[in-house]
Amino acid sequence: MEVEMKIRTLMMDPVTQMPIVILRDVAGETILPIWVGVYEANAIALEIEKVSTPRPMTHDLIKTIVTGLDVTVQKVVVNELRDDTFYALIWMDKNGESVSVDARPSDALALALRLDCPIFVDDQVLKTSKMVTTASDKNNNEELRRWLEQLNDEDFGRYKM
Numbered sequence: 001m002e003v004e005m006k007i008r009t010l011m012m013d014p015v016t017q018m019p020i021v022i023l024r025d026v027a028g029e030t031i032l033p034i035w036v037g038v039y040e041a042n043a044i045a046l047e048i049e050k051v052s053t054p055r056p057m058t059h060d061l062i063k064t065i066v067t068g069l070d071v072t073v074q075k076v077v078v079n080e081l082r083d084d085t086f087y088a089l090i091w092m093d094k095n096g097e098s099v100s101v102d103a104r105p106s107d108a109l110a111l112a113l114r115l116d117c118p119i120f121v122d123d124q125v126l127k128t129s130k131m132v133t134t135a136s137d138k139n140n141n142e143e144l145r146r147w148l149e150q151l152n153d154e155d156f157g158r159y160k161m
Helices: 038-048 058-068 105-115 123-131 138-149 153-159
Strands: 002-012 019-025 031-035 072-082 085-094 097-103 119-122
Touching (some): 002 038, 002 123, 019 038, 019 119, 031 123, 058 105, 072 123, 085 105, 097 105
Parallel strands (some): 072 119
Antiparallel strands (some): 002 119, 072 085, 085 097
């Protein structure tokens, strides 16, 4: 089963100083942080802020190609968590035929924002992500989870959605 999510915010991890995309289910009960690279975070931030660039960025180019080929992106799904790495699929429709393409979650999310398509997370990923901790990271992960859950709208600054 898949759970529909929205990008809640983009922020910096206070521990690692790496960008995090915070997904929240549409009911507002579940939060899923996904750590991304700086360049990927920039691609997401540009679309959140609706900043246009003088030349097309990679995700803008993909959007142009997809729409030019008369393909519809139906949804993106964060479908797997393996060895502390998230995986995603981009589901597309071309003339009634569904096709999935493997993608990094950050790329799938950046494209979903540009094409205004729904974002889903497999419920098994949500269950697994809560249990994935190492003995040395257990306190940091639990502390970060509590901190993320207690954030309110004012804490998100300019990237809140």
